[in-house]
Amino acid sequence: AQSVTQLDSHVSVSEGTPVLLRCNYSSSYSPSLFWYVQHPNKGLQLLLKYTSAATLVKGINGFEAEFKKSETSFHLTKPSAHMSDAAEYFCVVSPLSSASKIIFGSGTRLSIRP
């Protein structure tokens, strides 16, 4: 069975400061892991994904995430927040099996203070 836990429902940072959105997962198989972003009234947009290649994954808009198997974590970071980063972020786990569920975390709302 697999599950994903986003440790913070809401994160607020000042513009120009670092962003950290935390995600822990469990999976019976070696998973693919994704981060998606959803801006208000918009669809889901893929930020980045991990598929057992490099453990540090770079995504769009300056975001990156590090896969840590020993900690079962896949935290999302960005060195310097921008006002346009304000959105809902979802961590997703998907075992690389065709008959398996894809599970979303409950989401983290990121607010950016001017």
Add this chain to the structure above:
Amino acid sequence: DVKVTQSSRYLVKRTGEKVFLECVQDMDHENMFWYRQDPGLGLRLIYFSYDVKMKEKGDIPEGYSVSREKKERFSLILESASTNQTSMYLCASRDLTHGNEKLFFGSGTQLSVL
């Protein structure tokens, strides 16, 4: 480009009505998924299908059923709609070609049950 098309963007139904939500994808994907999205709860998996006529329950299947008679179409059925099924419904399909997993989402159906 892969397209995942949901038949309606907005639907308003009455309590007790039978409701059909349709999803069609045009790239021969075996895996398709139905989620509902509610504020603070993220996307919760209702059902998924890994091939024609094959289906598995997700995390919240109660009150829903699905149909996959053809590979390109995955239908979500609310047998007797209730007000607590008011939600945004998202369909997705998964491409596992060459082990490079990709997810594709429809634009969503906002269902209101009155």
